[in-house]
Amino acid sequence: MDLSNARWRKSTRSGxxxxxxxxxxxxxxxxxxxxxxxxxxxPALTFSxxxxxxxVAQVIERP
Incomplete structure (x- = not known):
């Protein structure tokens, strides 16, 4: 998969x-x-x- 046009973003919570x-x-x-x-x-992982x-919903629900 060609990800050359991907706009990557990192969490604002990253140090x-x-x-x-x-x-x-x-x-x-x-x-x-x-x-x-x-x-x-x-490498990059891809998801639907x-x-x-x-x-993400499952991660957010975790304490």
Missing amino acids: ASGGNCIEVASNMPGVVAVRDSKDVTG PVAWSVF
Whole structure:
């Protein structure tokens, strides 16, 4: 999958030192891409928008 036009964003809660962060690109038609912010040229995982929404909802509900 070509992600060259992906607009990656990192959480505003990420620290300035980098740390263990992910970046998400949701501007691609029919797919949400996720990558390690420390390895921007590395692999990216892709999810359907529905699967990503379910995942995020489950994470938000956790204490």
